[in-house]
Amino acid sequence: MKRLIKWALVVLAALTLFVIAILVIVPFFVDLEKYRPVLEKSVSEAAGRPCKIEGELKLSLFPRAAISLTRLRLDAPPGFEDPEFVSIQSFQASIRLRPLLSKEVEVERFIVRGPKIKLVKSRDGRGNWEGLGAPKPKERPAGKKEGSPDIPDSLPIRALNVESLVISGGQVSLLDLASGAGHTVTDLGVTVDRFSLSRSNPVALSAKIDGLSLNLKGSFGPFAPEPLKGPLPFELDLVALGHLKMKIKGRLSELLPAPAFDLSFDLAPFSPRKLLTALGRSKPIPVRDPKALEHLAFRSRVHGTPDRIMLDQGGLELDESKLTFSGQLKPVPRPDLTFQLNLDRIDATRYLPPQGKSKPGEDRPGPSEGKKTDYAPLRQLVLNGDVHVGQLKIMDLVIEDAAVKITGRDGLIRIDPFKAALHGGQAAGRVLLDVTGDDPESRIELKASGIDVRPFVRMAMKKDVLEGTVQTELSVHARGDDPNRIKNSLNGQGGLLLNDGAIIGLDLAGMVRNAAASVGLAKKTGAKLRTDFSEFKLPFTIENGLVRTSNTTMASPLLRVKAAGWVSLPKEQINIRIEPTLVATLAGQGDRSDRTGIMVPLLVTGPFSSPKIQTVLAKDIEEKIDQAVSGAGNLKKEVQRNVAPDRLKKGAGDFLKKLPFGK
Structure with a gap:
């Protein structure tokens, strides 16, 4: 028995030495060059692209199985100038053999040096990455339905451990040949130490994107007993450009076939101004307020599945403004978006371009080049949203408690209703945008009442011209998406009613009271020009x-x-005849004479930029003045006694030229 055991041990030792000898000696006698075409063919079939191993190929089996190669290249598809798609400078991997007997995979090192990926989009819109990993289809077994692949509940191994995973010196380039735009990622490095399915694993990533640094540190794991189904928690800290710091935390579950996710994003407050300075921008941000864009922060939670993405707990801070938001997106069978936005307040004037920077006509859009907008995505979109703004300030306008309902389906997008309070009054309306055809149509209906008109006029005219409380009703429709087409196709009607207001810069009462001064008989007063009215009605x-x-x-x-x-909007021309008529004395405005019937017709003509205000006919005006002053004996006698007839005619003309309308 002892001898049997002894011989058994000797045989076992001999077999062990023989196996070790084989593992050590075989790689020296095996010609790996014979297997190079086999390896290249296997990779080519898996990637659907030609593969070439141009450098050395080494194999060792003791004390661990290891393989290394240099200069591996994967080609781009035909039709691209650069034939290279992916290349690797060197690759090394080693694995312990004994744990394999227990279905445990222990990788000592997995090292990739100098990987390069070139992503190119051709001038006709094709990408060199299209078709990657698409081998020839194989026959599907009978009874097997397409789209229902076999997904195992667990991995075919008990454990997976990687002592060191390193990717260094990576480069990724993206080039669009049509636009010439491109981006480059350099110095890409990824490190994972002591990876295991059963514990949390630290990970570090660093890179430069177009020369700007990016660093990411975090952890992921542990994996569930069924890694392809169980939850995978992770936590990442992203630091970029020295100013951006974002924490990403969440978990993934049901990785196959339909992954579920629950992610939270928290972008720490930072200064966009300082960020742009770090990016090398020497010029200041072109906004009106030099203290704007000093604070920006963001947070949100995104969860769901690829078929239903939900967003909640969203928040955006911009300077003193705070926006909260939530929503839901169902990408299939057609994009279906639901959202809610709530903005507390914002002064939009702060973010407008600086005053005096643009020249007249500089910002006007150029003529259309005939390229039509593709509205197909809008026809597919299903939209349902609510927007609320507590306070919106734009120059002199202050809009409060604005509520907007936005819906859309099959190319019909509606804003109905729109409600807001502004400057003592209320406004409500609705908008319809129809993009069911290639030529969009739009309809706008608006009603407003009790609104102070001064801020609107001040913003449009850059000065105070009109006062009063306005009531308006408007219904218009137009076709096209080009400004010129919209103006040429604009149709509709409306009305404007102003109560208890005034025209600033025009004093009709003073003009009549100082008629003598207008013809050189007296001095004008220096009072502020103003014409009060009880009602101003403008139907159109x-x-x-x-x-x-x-x-x-x-x-x-x-x-x-x-x-x-x-008024012609396409030609930007105006042609208006104005006929003012006195109906009472100027009692209370510095005069007690009866001047009823005085009428000074005017024509306002010309372009918007420089309208011309002039009298209708000089002779007609002289007759009107003679008729008007015939009942005012004192003024007529004074004029006849002190002014020669030829000077009277000349003075009447000068008087009309000096009217504020003509200045």
């Missing part, structure tokens, strides 16, 4: 961009004004 119609009004009226205790004419 719009036909193909031509705005017409035939019965515009203004009423005050002193006078009545009628106006009629048109």
